[in-house]
Amino acid sequence: QKEVEQDPGPLSVPEGAIVSLNCTYSNSAFQYFMWYRQYSRKGPELLMYTYSSGNKEDGRFTAQVDKSSKYISLFIRDSQPSDSATYLCAMSRIKAAGNKLTFGGGTRVLVKP
Amino acid sequence: NAGVTQTPKFQVLKTGQSMTLQCAQDMNHEYMSWYRQDPGMGLRLIHYSVGAGITDQGEVPNGYNVSRSTTEDFPLRLLSAAPSQTSVYFCASSSTANYGYTFGSGTRLTVV
Numbered sequence: 001q002k003e004v005e006q007d008p009g010p011l012s013v014p015e016g017a018i019v020s021l022n023c024t025y026s027n028s029a030f031q032y033f034m035w036y037r038q039y040s041r042k043g044p045e046l047l048m049y050t051y052s053s054g055n056k057e058d059g060r061f062t063a064q065v066d067k068s069s070k071y072i073s074l075f076i077r078d079s080q081p082s083d084s085a086t087y088l089c090a091m092s093r094i095k096a097a098g099n100k101l102t103f104g105g106g107t108r109v110l111v112k113p
Numbered sequence: 114n115a116g117v118t119q120t121p122k123f124q125v126l127k128t129g130q131s132m133t134l135q136c137a138q139d140m141n142h143e144y145m146s147w148y149r150q151d152p153g154m155g156l157r158l159i160h161y162s163v164g165a166g167i168t169d170q171g172e173v174p175n176g177y178n179v180s181r182s183t184t185e186d187f188p189l190r191l192l193s194a195a196p197s198q199t200s201v202y203f204c205a206s207s208s209t210a211n212y213g214y215t216f217g218s219g220t221r222l223t224v225v
Contacts, residue, residue: 006155008153032213034213036213036216041219042218042219043117043203043205043216043217043218043219044156044203044216045216046212046213046214046215049212049213088155088156090156090213097161097163097169098144098146098161098162098163098169098207099144099207099209099214100146100158100161100171101146101156101158101213101214103148103155103156103157104155105153105154105155106155
């Protein structure tokens with residue numbers, strides 16, 4: 001079983017809808033949680049970063065971490081066609097050598113005009 | 114400010130050939146890593162470095178070598194290419210203050 005699980009999708013939504021993405025993980029030592037967005041044939045880019053539990057909001061994006069359930073979420077409000085991409089969750093342990101990340105497999109999102 | 118620069122963007126190798134994937138960053142980041150991305154497998158860590166002269170293995174290090182003689186550069190060497198190394202390779206860098214990694218645009222490698 002993988003340390004970080006993520007539904008591969010694809011997740012198709014109409015423009016303006018809320019996109020809901022999530023990951024589950026098994027290692028309780030993970031303390032840093034991130035979401036990356038990856039457009040086709042591009043490198044991942046960091047969207048959101050959260051330390052430990054709680055919520056974080058940045059514009060149309062909200063990240064949530066529930067460490068008791070080992071579950072993290074990303075919500076995209078008022079989705080746009082430009083949000084069509086693969087979204088990767090990633091996490092790391094506190095004081096991990098080199099800040100090593102463990103990634104989920106990614107969820108492909110398609111926002112239809 | 115270029116960020117993380119990878120060269121080449123595309124490469125085709127024959128089985129048994131060797132090559133070096135180049136990676137450079139201009140953000141003075143201490144940490145650098147190499148990942149490979151395969152369909153259904155996500156991003157997997159090959160090697161990483163916590164500073165000049167210090168490297169260590171990740172999850173899938175076999176068939177790859179790295180060195181880090183400067184803070185800026187972190188090349189990845191394929192010693193004897195195999196078809197199983199066909200993949201997209203990403204270099205990434207991070208500061209010690211764990212705010213996530215900055216990725217390069219990737220190298221698409223095909224081994225025939």
